[in-house]
Structure formats: structure tokens, C-alpha cells
Amino acid sequence: MAQVRRDRWSRGRVTLLGYAGYCPSPMSGQGTSLALVGAYVLAQELGRAPGGGHRVAYARTEDRMRPFVAANQALATENPGGPASEEPVDRV
Ligand SMILES: Cc1cc2nc3c(=O)[nH]c(=O)nc-3n(C[C@H](O)[C@H](O)[C@H](O)COP(=O)(O)OP(=O)(O)OC[C@H]3O[C@@H](n4cnc5c(N)ncnc54)[C@H](O)[C@@H]3O)c2cc1C
Numbered sequence: 001m002a003q004v005r006r007d008r009w010s011r012g013r014v015t016l017l018g019y020a021g022y023c024p025s026p027m028s029g030q031g032t033s034l035a036l037v038g039a040y041v042l043a044q045e046l047g048r049a050p051g052g053g054h055r056v057a058y059a060r061t062e063d064r065m066r067p068f069v070a071a072n073q074a075l076a077t078e079n080p081g082g083p084a085s086e087e088p089v090d091r092v
Contacts, residue, residue: 001027003076009065010058017042022069027076034072038065 004023018035
């Protein structure tokens, strides 16, 4: 098993969400939750960005999603060989 951690999720007009961006492993689980929350936050930030500026929206989305993604990825290493934790992911 490996956990991919990307330094950045966006370049130019392209941004990554879900599996492509957050790379949850089978050990961490939470892949669907991360994908749905990422899409929701991105849609919100695109709506808020002045003039629909995608660069601002991408940066704000990344700021908001980084801690949530890191906390979920950490489930993999916190539970080596075991099932995903039943604790809430907002404890980190
Ligand atoms: C066996 C298994 C069990 C899982 N169980 C759970 C679970 O219990 N709970 C959980 O939260 N998560 C689970 N996951 C993870 C979850 O399925 C993923 O995290 C989630 O589906 C990611 O969504 P996504 O939209 O980012 O990617 P995907 O669901 O992979 O969607 C990507 C889509 O892009 C399409 N695509 C690819 N390339 C191209 C292209 N060039 N052009 C156009 N379309 C393209 C693909 O066909 C696909 O439809 C599981 C995954 C697997 C494999």
C-alpha cells in the first residue's frame, strides 16, 4: 500500500478533485466523502470568486480542503493493518 500526497492540485485552468487529487488509499477509506466534499467546496468557491476567477477559487478550495484531506489520509497510517477508525475525522 502507498499513500500519494500531492503538493498542489491545480495548474492553469485544471484542478484535481476526488481520487485524482486527494488520493485516498484503501487503508484510509473516505474516498467518496472526500470527492463529494471537494466538489461541494469547489462549486461554492467558484460561485464566490470575483468575476468567476478560477485561480482564486482553486486556491481557496485548496486552503479549505488541505486539512480535511490530510486528516483523512492520516487514517491509513494511524490504522496500519486494521480497519478504518470509527472516530470522527475532525479530531486532528
Ligand atoms: C473496490 C472499491 C471499494 C470502495 N469502497 C469505498 C467505500 O466503502 N467508501 C468510500 O468512501 N469510498 C470507497 N471507494 C473509493 C471511492 O469509490 C472513490 O474514492 C470515489 O469513487 C472517487 O470518486 P471520483 O469521482 O474522484 O473518481 P471515480 O469514481 O474513479 O470517477 C472517475 C470517472 O472518470 C472516468 N474517466 C477516466 N478517464 C477518463 C477520460 N479520459 N475521459 C473521460 N472520463 C474518464 C472514469 O470512467 C470514471 O467514471 C472504493 C473504491 C474501490 C475501488
